[in-house]
Amino acid sequence: MQILKGDIQEKMIHAAEEVFLERGYKDASMREIASRAGVTVSNIYHYFTNKDEIFRTILKPVLNELYAMIYNHNAEQMTIDVFINQDYQKASVQEYIELVSVHRERLHLLLFQAQGSCMENFRSEYTDLMTRTISVFFQGMKQKYPHINIAITGFFIHLNTVWLFALLEELVLHHIKKEEMQKFITEYIAFETAGWKELMNV
Incomplete structure (x- = not known):
């Protein structure tokens, strides 16, 4: 079954929020966000310019x-x-x-x-x-x-x-x-x- 783009993006946002809450913005890494979302770091950059944009979106x-x-x-x-x-x-x-x-x-x-x-x-x-x-x-x-x-x-x-x-x-x-x-x-x-x-x- 094909996963919709919106679902992938939502998954990234949810994973990022977990990491930010645990580590704070400064110590959160894109690598860990990608790992928790089950995607590659490069895949995140298809949706967000940088970590700051993810934070603002949340x-x-x-x-x-x-x-x-x-x-x-x-x-x-x-x-x-x-x-x-x-x-x-x-x-x-x-x-x-x-x-x-x-x-x-x-x-x-x-x-x-x-x-x-x-x-x-x-x-x-x-x-x-x-x-x-x-x-x-x-x-x-x-x-x-x-x-x-x-x-x-x-x-x-x-x-x-x-x-x-x-x-x-x-x-x-x-x-x-x-x-x-x-x-x-x-x-x-x-x-x-x-x-x-x-x-x-x-």
């Missing part, structure tokens, strides 16, 4: 989710209710739970095992982008709601994103039961929302 689903979290900060589409609406807060809690539950291993690769790859500076690059995006979001919200305070330091906004990574790291490292995770994240969202409300005089 991480793409979680990267898409993380960048969606940034671009959801759209002042044109959001209202001041985001700071007081319980349904919005519940949706935020669920977003974090799904992110960690679905992508735990990919998050582990991204946060702890990306040294030597094009993703090794992801944390700082993401933090800078999130800081700029939230600053633009505040400007848009100020136009819609002139009474709110947006005189918040860029460093505090930056630090808030750093806390996000601390949260994700702890959730990835500690296998917390889903119900416990929900309680913890609910506390985190409530604490963060109350802080923003206080700072912005909402």
